[in-house]
Amino acid sequence: MYHILVAEDEPWIRSSVVEMVNRIGEETFTVSQATNGEEAWALIQESWPTVLITDIMMPMMDGLSLIQKIHEYGIPMAFIIISGYDNFQYAQKAIRYGVTEYLLKPVDLDQLREALRRSEQSIGSLKEISQYMSRFQQLVNSLGEITPQTAGRKMSDLIHSVLRLKHLNPAARLNLLRIFEWKLTGLVKELSPGQALPSIPADAEDTAIIRHFDQLAMLLIMHSAEQNKADTHLMTKRVCDYIQTHYKKDISLTEMAQYANMSISYFSSWFKRCTGRTLVQYIQEVRIEKAKQLLLETQLKNYEIAEQVGFATQPYFIRVFKNTVGVSPNSFRKRMGP
Incomplete structure (x- = not known):
């Protein structure tokens, strides 16, 4: 089982890439996601991914700086860069850090499948x-x-x-x-x-x-x-209450670390220790609970519910819902509805 980290600041692109990775290797890959390079660096120290899929232009730390840092610390990893046409040439600088996979946006499913296949072959002793x-x-x-x-x-x-x-x-x-x-x-x-x-x-x-x-x-x-x-219960409650209120937003690890007045790296491990879940897992659970309510109490379509509870795309919402609940949103509505 390989773990893949997707670092991309555009929510819909990030969700799309995560969804494609899940489709390509549902039984082979686990996936986490970061909204910028700093978040990705913190998550790398928690999940130790085998493959990093990263955009180049991101806030706080760009993709090349992230790859350089990984290289300097000697963390074994395969890299796939996703890039817009304007900065595709810039991506060539990453070759000194062993990057061989470059994909242009919008990311094509078949090209990503091939890039992951080649990355898997190159992993070897990793x-x-x-x-x-x-x-x-x-x-x-x-x-x-x-x-x-x-x-x-x-x-x-x-x-x-x-x-x-x-x-x-x-x-x-x-x-x-x-x-x-x-x-x-x-x-x-x-x-x-x-x-x-x-x-x-x-x-x-x-x-x-x-x-x-x-x-x-x-x-x-x-x-x-x-x-x-120390009394961490109050801070945990504050953070969880914030998520319950703002779950429709693209809540980032950076945002929550600032809210809790902690470093990104420490907040990531602290939150998991206090709740038993990663931040993304907790947010998704909240969104799925809200989605279940909407499925039972309204006649909204799946894409409308996905948008209302904070999922960037309908396919991603359906996949997360099925993985969490065990059935698709439509099946849940039929089984549990009046």
């Missing part, structure tokens, strides 16, 4: 690396729910398995350790900006590397526990 990153993220997400002893054991097991790549794939080993360290230190700094962090020499022995990551995990658990003691 598959194994992505699995390690997913294991790491699952562990980080569970740190507030498991005992420190369990967390330490799981972290040791994970780092042990990465260290075993030393002879099979030295570059992947180094890259994974670097990414894990960067992620953990970033989370600790978010929670406690003044915290002194342990460092480890590049030539450290395996036992010292394992001990280093155990220390980082314990620091994160300690500061997370302190944060959880």
Whole structure:
């Protein structure tokens, strides 16, 4: 199962691309979406996608700057650029970062299918690396729910398995350790900006590397526990109430992070920890509940309901509704209506 991130600031284009990706690989791909480069960067640190589909011209951070940042941090990923004709030449600069797929807007379904097929073929060893990153993220997400002893054991097991790549794939080993360290230190700094962090020499022995990551995990658990003691219920309620009121809008991660006075990256992980859902999942659930009401209480057509509850396109609304409820909007109306 591959995870694909779509970064595009135009709502209807973003929804259209997400819908096409879902149609192409319903059983093969999972998809998340971002409205700008900063959001995409935050989500990359949460979902570790295998493929990034990105526009070039976006607010806050453009697509090429995003790809450059991913490249600098050594995060393994395949890239597909979608571009308007006027800046298609600009996209060629991305070739230095290994970008080989460029699609012109409006995006054609068959061309996107072929680009994804070629990207899948080029992924190769990224598959194994992505699995390690997913294991790491699952562990980080569970740190507030498991005992420190369990967390330490799981972290040791994970780092042990990465260290075993030393002879099979030295570059992947180094890259994974670097990414894990960067992620953990970033989370600790978010929670406690003044915290002194342990460092480890590049030539450290395996036992010292394992001990280093155990220390980082314990620091994160300690500061997370302190944060959880604070009353976050009020802020969670405020954020959820805002979504309940403004669900018709194209609510972005950036907007909600600003509303909660948090960084984009921290808000993304905080919201999921508090609600058990990503921001997009929560917004979609609210919209689907509103859509169910309209289906039962009005005679509005699907495209009208999709527009009223905030979905950019009717096909995307129908797909999300069916995935959430289990039946299509029309079937739901027939079954549940008078």
